[in-house]
Amino acid sequence: MTAAGPTSAPVGRTLVKGASILGGPARDLLIADGIFAAVGADAAAGADANTETIDASGLVALPGLVDLHVHLREPGREDAETVASGSAAAAVGGFTAVHAMANTDPVADTAGVVEQVWHLGRSTGLCDVHPVGAVTVGLDGRELAELGAMAESAARVRMFSDDGKCVSDAVLMRRALEYVKAFDGVVAQHAQEPRLTEGAQMNEGSVSGVLGLGGWPAVAEESVIARDVLLAGHVGSRLHVCHVSTAGSVEILRWAKGKGIDVTAEVTPHHLLLTDDLVSSYDPRYKVNPPLRTQSYVDALRQGLADGTIDAVATDHAPHSLEDKDCEWAAAAMGMVGLETAVGVVASAMVETGLLDWAGVADRMAVRPARIGRLAGQGRPIAPGEPANLVLIDDKSRYTVDPAAMLSRSRNTPYAGIELPARPVATFLRGRLTAREGSVLA
Amino acid sequence: MTPHLLSAADLSLDDATLILDTADELARLSDRPVKKLPTLRGRTVVNLFFEDSTRTRISFEAAAKRLSADVINFSAKGSSVSKGESLKDTALTLEAMGADAVVIRHGASGAPHTLAHSGWIGGSIVNAGDGTHEHATQALLDAFTMRKHLTTLAGRKVVVVGDVLHSRVARSNVLLLSTLGADVTLVAPPTLLPVGVGSWPCNFSYDLDASLPGADAVMMLRVQQERMNAAFFPSVREYSRRYGLDGDRMARLPDHAIVMHPGPMNRGLEITAEVADSDRAVIVEQVTNGVSVRMAVLYLLLGGSDSALGAVE
Numbered sequence: 199m200t201a202a203g204p205t206s207a208p209v210g211r212t213l214v215k216g217a218s219i220l221g222g223p224a225r226d227l228l229i230a231d232g233i234f235a236a237v238g239a240d241a242a243a244g245a246d247a248n249t250e251t252i253d254a255s256g257l258v259a260l261p262g263l264v265d266l267h268v269h270l271r272e273p274g275r276e277d278a279e280t281v282a283s284g285s286a287a288a289a290v291g292g293f294t295a296v297h298a299m300a301n302t303d304p305v306a307d308t309a310g311v312v313e314q315v316w317h318l319g320r321s322t323g324l325c326d327v328h329p330v331g332a333v334t335v336g337l338d339g340r341e342l343a344e345l346g347a348m349a350e351s352a353a354r355v356r357m358f359s360d361d362g363k364c365v366s367d368a369v370l371m372r373r374a375l376e377y378v379k380a381f382d383g384v385v386a387q388h389a390q391e392p393r394l395t396e397g398a399q400m401n402e403g404s405v406s407g408v409l410g411l412g413g414w415p416a417v418a419e420e421s422v423i424a425r426d427v428l429l430a431g432h433v434g435s436r437l438h439v440c441h442v443s444t445a446g447s448v449e450i451l452r453w454a455k456g457k458g459i460d461v462t463a464e465v466t467p468h469h470l471l472l473t474d475d476l477v478s479s480y481d482p483r484y485k486v487n488p489p490l491r492t493q494s495y496v497d498a499l500r501q502g503l504a505d506g507t508i509d510a511v512a513t514d515h516a517p518h519s520l521e522d523k524d525c526e527w528a529a530a531a532m533g534m535v536g537l538e539t540a541v542g543v544v545a546s547a548m549v550e551t552g553l554l555d556w557a558g559v560a561d562r563m564a565v566r567p568a569r570i571g572r573l574a575g576q577g578r579p580i581a582p583g584e585p586a587n588l589v590l591i592d593d594k595s596r597y598t599v600d601p602a603a604m605l606s607r608s609r610n611t612p613y614a615g616i617e618l619p620a621r622p623v624a625t626f627l628r629g630r631l632t633a634r635e636g637s638v639l640a
Numbered sequence: 641m642t643p644h645l646l647s648a649a650d651l652s653l654d655d656a657t658l659i660l661d662t663a664d665e666l667a668r669l670s671d672r673p674v675k676k677l678p679t680l681r682g683r684t685v686v687n688l689f690f691e692d693s694t695r696t697r698i699s700f701e702a703a704a705k706r707l708s709a710d711v712i713n714f715s716a717k718g719s720s721v722s723k724g725e726s727l728k729d730t731a732l733t734l735e736a737m738g739a740d741a742v743v744i745r746h747g748a749s750g751a752p753h754t755l756a757h758s759g760w761i762g763g764s765i766v767n768a769g770d771g772t773h774e775h776a777t778q779a780l781l782d783a784f785t786m787r788k789h790l791t792t793l794a795g796r797k798v799v800v801v802g803d804v805l806h807s808r809v810a811r812s813n814v815l816l817l818s819t820l821g822a823d824v825t826l827v828a829p830p831t832l833l834p835v836g837v838g839s840w841p842c843n844f845s846y847d848l849d850a851s852l853p854g855a856d857a858v859m860m861l862r863v864q865q866e867r868m869n870a871a872f873f874p875s876v877r878e879y880s881r882r883y884g885l886d887g888d889r890m891a892r893l894p895d896h897a898i899v900m901h902p903g904p905m906n907r908g909l910e911i912t913a914e915v916a917d918s919d920r921a922v923i924v925e926q927v928t929n930g931v932s933v934r935m936a937v938l939y940l941l942l943g944g945s946d947s948a949l950g951a952v953e
């Protein structure tokens with residue numbers, strides 16, 4: 199099977215005029231043959247009569263964003279999302295690569311399923327879809343899935359995760375960490391001690407006590423991270439921690455990195471902005487795993503992302519059908535969509551607060567996630583000869599989130615009606631315009 | 641009054657006092673030969689019970705009927721939380737039937753809140769117990785009972801003993817009694833007190849014996865069967881010894897103090913038969929008062945503002 203698809207079709211030249219690269223001074227970019235042909239003063243000179251020109255004055259240019267954690271629901275729950283609709287949401291959100299989690303039906307625990315997802319991504323062609331392979335067969339936490347076969351498949355899987363479930367068995371986790379070293383893989387752990395979270399519905403704290411909802415203690419996450427960084431250090435393996443949500447987790451990661459342990463971590467946009475007092479409404483849009491925490495945790499996560507203890511922002515985009523959210527809290531599914539609001543939320547939590555500049559955002563949303571996922575052609579500098587993966591962001595105007603305008607098949611956003619700063623207005627995947635002003639270009 | 645009664649926190653001091661005063665008035669009705677008022681004639685009250693609770697349901701049913709409302713009992717037991725759309729579908733059905741008030745008992749905390757704010761249904765929603773969240777009318781009937789025996793709640797010492805963590809009765813009582821000015825102390829083993837209890841408007845203690853002297857009322861909570869083998873306490877016997885109310889402990893209470901229990905009791909576990917059947921126990925009276933308080937709630941939520949008995953000939 200060749201890699202033929204719309205993404206490898208020939209693309210024309212584009213001149214992007216006056217973009218502020220990583221928030222720096224305005225410069226022109228010439229895109230030709232899928233790469234940046236020229237950047238700066240000589241870019242305009244390379245334009246010809248057939249070159250499309252995009253006025254990017256006042257817009258911030260970042261490398262195309264890379265998401266380490268999305269749920270595209272295909273195969274199995276195509277009513278909630280498909281690879282195509284999720285790719286569209288990713289493109290309008292500024293992403294050029296996403297990692298699709300394995301908790302589909304069937305589970306992505308064989309070469310066959312990961313190749314299916316990979317091919318669906320290729321044929322959609324709106325962003326690179328990298329399937330994540332399950333660590334254990336059926337996410338059951340009992341026996342290792344054929345990790346090597348997934349790594350060698352056409353999908354070239356490098357990230358493995360039972361996300362949605364924790365690999366809680368210490369021996370199995372140790373073996374997985376060791377085994378993936380053979381192909382430079384990484385195990386991405388959903389850190390949730392299962393016994394400590396039986397019946398858990400929300401962050402355990404003063405709000406859960408009042409609402410009478412089962413508490414989800416911070417220690418259930420932190421104890422697993424502590425164990426896993428020690429395991430990773432012991433066997434000399436690469437560990438990635440999904441959706442870190444507590445201050446203690448940040449401290450453990452900081453300690454582990456200080457010891458030289460090869461661990462990376464991600465935080466979701468919603469954990470950088472929202473807090474558990476929103477649950478007082480019993481509105482299931484705020485039900486998510488890990489749960490929304492307190493403001494002091496939000497502050498610690500922002501600080502951890504700012505100082506690099508947390509490497510990446512990953513959306514944990516989790517589409518759910520209306521039925522799965524239009525019900526009482528206990529019955530509702532966990533998760534929120536996030537691809538189309540990630541830039542705005544990160545700008546609100548990190549840029550407007552002065553914690554990160556746009557170069558920092560590029561590092562946490564493109565450069566480092568691409569490195570963690572071992573994606574050679576993503577997260578590269580905006581420089582001559584580099585792949586033309588690019589997002590242009592309007593950071594001068596604010597917009598109100600309208601779920602009806604979203605391209606995801608699901609509408610379970612917690613930001614409906616909220617005003618966010620900074621909206622992606624154009625996305626290029628290897629030189630081809632994939633999204634413009636909230637619409638995708640087929 | 642608020643349009644719904646979802647939480648005891650919805651009630652201001654004035655609201656709560658109005659309900660209790662109205663219940664007082666309505667209680668006098670039971671002394672009359674005809675125990676029925678025409679007040680809610682033509683209105684429909686639905687008892688929507690997703691959990692079995694015969695005692696709460698018949699209490700609401702009696703309350704609605706004494707106000708001449710049409711009562712529909714809708715038992716949706718078996719519609720488990722895993723089948724969440726059933727709450728919505730049921731609500732739409734009730735809306736089509738024109739329910740003026742829906743009394744809901746549900747196993748999921750917040751289900752009445754969801755029902756009230758979903759837009760699925762108009763009418764007033766009354767929380768008759770949701771998960772481990774609240775049971776506001778139980779707190780009202782408890783307050784009503786205490787007020788009768790202790791004249792007022794202001795400054796009175798109320799000790800609530802048992803599984804606070806999972807108790808909707810305890811949550812509603814803390815909120816309502818603190819609004820009414822009582823001094824509440826929760827007593828439980830540390831495993832059965834929720835995280836954050838220190839920020840509740842009450843005191844808490846792990847020591848029952850230290851909490852009894854000076855108490856004006858002691859409320860014993862039921863220990864649910866499913867807590868008994870989940871490491872919340874070592875054994876039923878040890879629980880009973882440390883947190884059960886027996887004759888010796890009762891003797892340490894001031895003479896005027898009353899003993900309460902929301903029912904159903906585990907005799908011999910959280911309360912001995914000797915205590916339950918003693919003169920201090922007002923447990924049967926709580927049941928009687930439940931009807932008057934629920935009449936008051938339905939009457940006030942469905943638009944009554946004059947004296948509740950004013951309409952009677």
Ligand SMILES: [Zn+2]
Nearest residue numbers: 361362388440
């Ligand atoms: Zn997860």
